[in-house]
Amino acid sequence: MLFADDILLVDKTKEGVEGKLEVWRSTLESKGFRLSRSKTEYMECNFSSNRPSKGIVTLGDRVINKSTRFRYLGSIVQSDGEIDGDVISRIQVGWLKWRNASGLLCDRKVPLKLKGKFYKMVVKPAMLYGAECWPLKEKHNTKLCVAEMRMLRWMSGFTLRDRIRNEHIREKVGVAPVEDKIRESRLRWFGQIKRRPSDDPVRKVEVLDLTYVKKGRGRPKKTCYLAKIITPEGSKDVRVGQPIAITVEDLDEIKDISAETLNGFKVKEEKPVQYVEPKEQELNSHRTNISRFSPSAKLLIAEHGIDVSSLKASGPRGTLLKGDVLALIKGRGGSQQISQSSDKKTSTSVHSFKQTAASSSSSETLSRITAAYEDLQNSQIRKVIAKRLLESKQNTPHFYLSSDVILDPLLAFRTELREQHNVKVSVNDIVIKAVALALRNVPEANAYWSDEKGEATILRSIDISIAVATEKGLMTPIIRNADEKTLSAISSEVKELAERARNGKLKPEQFQGGTFSISNLGMFPVDHFCAIINPPQACILAVGRGNKVVEPVKGSDGIEKPGVVTKMSLKLSADHRVIDAEIGGKFLGSLSSNFSDLRRLLL
Incomplete structure (x- = not known):
């Protein structure tokens, strides 16, 4: 039952509603008030067309008017459970807010990002009020998106004839699609419901003195304890949805954590970081003026086993170039600097190249390398x-x-x-x-x-x-x-x-x-x-x-x-x-x- 003052009486049966209504009537009349029968309406929720009606609702000897929708706390409740009327009503409210602020939103001197922030703070919340509980269908999403895009196009100064895609307009204004905002609100609402205790719904009212009570900000915090680290800090290749840790609400529950709780995920053991003494060759490379190596220079150094400390970088910002390594090889006769390490197997292509280089003279190797390609200087x-x-x-x-x-x-x-x-x-x-x-x-x-x-x-x-x-x-x-x-x-x-x-x-x-x-x-x-x-x-x-x-x-x-x-x-x-x-x-x-x-x- 919906009264003129937005008081709602709900019951599963017609007799229950009539009983509650009679209690309200007698209580109000005992205090000198009178219940308006013309403004009082009833609605029968019938979600199946095959279900017969349960009859009319009466107040005393008078029949109460029947309605197919109620407006309650800014939302419209329909007897068939649909939300078409509520969606249309919220779109109209959004347009009303937009028209009141059109002087700012249509001003070309105002930046688009600032318009988008104002739109998200004023217009969009009014249009999506109560949307977290809507059983949305595709047609409802379409209506909301069409209304929002008309607003955004007017704000941006574009029309459909300009052939500008909706995604570009949203990017310029900084406004996310309607379905994303509704999904975010719905998840936030689900989170609040999940965090509330089972007996939290209001069943009694207590008057409290909140004068000296400090109010906290944000959502209520819950205390938990870290029971097991599944993925240690610094791990790589962590998949989306993979557990990283297990928490418990009670300290006594930590001992109950077993390998079965991990759902098939292996716990990565944290290996202690060991300090490795750097090689003398690495120390020499740091003492030189070389700050970086070109790929071809690295390959020649590995093939010929050259000591990095004997090289001098001529490239920009201390870069060692291929020409620097070739100059050293040519000056020392090439084959004298070939290391024993060149016989190690790396990959098939590099190994075959090393065998060819070892079986020929250094001059033939250099001519083969330089003849493979030629650098073209681009203008x-x-x-x-x-x-x-x-x-x-x-x-x-x-x-x-x-x-x-x-x-x-x-x-x-x-x-x-x-x-x-x-x-x-x-x-x-x-x-x-x-x-x-x-x-x-x-x-x-x-x-x-x-x-x-x-x-x-x-x-x-x-x-x-x-x-x-x-x-x-x-x-x-x-x-x-x-x-x-x-x-x-x-x-x-x-x-x-x-x-x-x-x-x-x-x-x-x-x-x-x-x-x-x-x-x-x-x-x-x-x-x-x-x-x-x-x-x-x-x-x-x-x-x-x-x-x-x-x-x-x-x-x-x-x-x-x-x-x-x-x-x-x-x-x-x-x-x-x-x-x-x-x-x-x-x-x-x-x-x-x-x-x-x-x-x-x-x-």
Whole structure:
């Protein structure tokens, strides 16, 4: 029974509820109060549709109104045991809190992390009040997640059209998913129930004077004694869930701990740490200026048994290099310093190498070692390129789309320009123009990803980066506003930029920036390949060579007949954070249309 003052009477039978209700009525009337029959309601909990109703509840000679849900202490209790009404009610309360604080949460001047902390302190507790006792279903989780993501997107200034994943928004704001918070609250609630004694539920009320009582902070502490250490300190390879120790609540229980209690886990005995006298060779290594060894230097020292004290390090920060060891071996005649320890067996490959080295002269060994490889000194440009491409491959979610286009109209168009108009353009020039016009039709592909903002930005200008191989490394000169330039202008600019790139005379503004990259290997016997995205751009197009294939070709009479056509492979590498497969497919479709109808390139 639920009264107007949130007083709840519970009983297993209808008669029991009516008896308790009569006691309350008579008690209140004896004190001059009156029980409101219009505000008093009853609810029958029926969790099975096949179970018949037990009848109506009366108060005196009047029938009490029946309800299917009660609002009790901020929660909604339903007669069928479901929580749909409670979940919807808590979502509405959360929205009310959010709207009251929207002036702060929607202020772009406030950092996102600060907004997230305010949200976790004010809005989320109101929305998840009592959630630790909810019998949640998937539909309830979905409703809560949808409501929370709408709040977080408004806080961050993003909409669904921005195509930003929920995980990125949560990471920026610093808010964990709803299901994780509910699981944490439920485990904390279970822990409190587990720690409480069995007779702890309130059965009587005592008035205590707490004026001089010091209140403790945190959860109540329990005293225990360490009975057995299963995994000693410093142990390695400890599995998750493996016992590390056994505790008891009473000292007398320690003697009852046996090996059977360990559930099959072996107790690791703590071995005393023994001090080992260092060898003279190790002491000598510490007296030298050597602070570290390169791997090749270690191998040569072990093979030839060289005394470390006779070596001098020439590498940075006292690093002993391979050249330092080779210089000592060459100066002493090589074989004179070979130790007896080289005959010991280590591994199959090293042992066979030592046998070969022992059976030949030191000069042959050194020539064999130096001829095995050659160190290539990377230029600063190559180091930067390697670092950026490695970061791109590791951090950028690549996905690939491929398409084949027919080159015959392009080749005929190129021949016509050369013979009739004396305009010489390459296939690469036409590809640049076709890509630029396709980007104009599909501007979503002309974008880049900002790590600082955590969002994608669509660019208005179409600047095509072209991969050019040079002696110093791969350079990407840029054709600015390629969609607005003619084929002849693009051709002359490409030749000029490629020449400047090979001579190392490119200006920073000529290779820094760009919105889309093209890598063309059509001049090599490469049919198709995948290129790595040039960050922060979102796309790069890999162009292969043209190959003649036989396929059905429509004649002038409309009948398909076998014919030879030249096809070229195009493979698009795209950043899935910026565009999806649909946008990539639209871009390749627009690009294929430009190749099939080359009149578009003249517009």
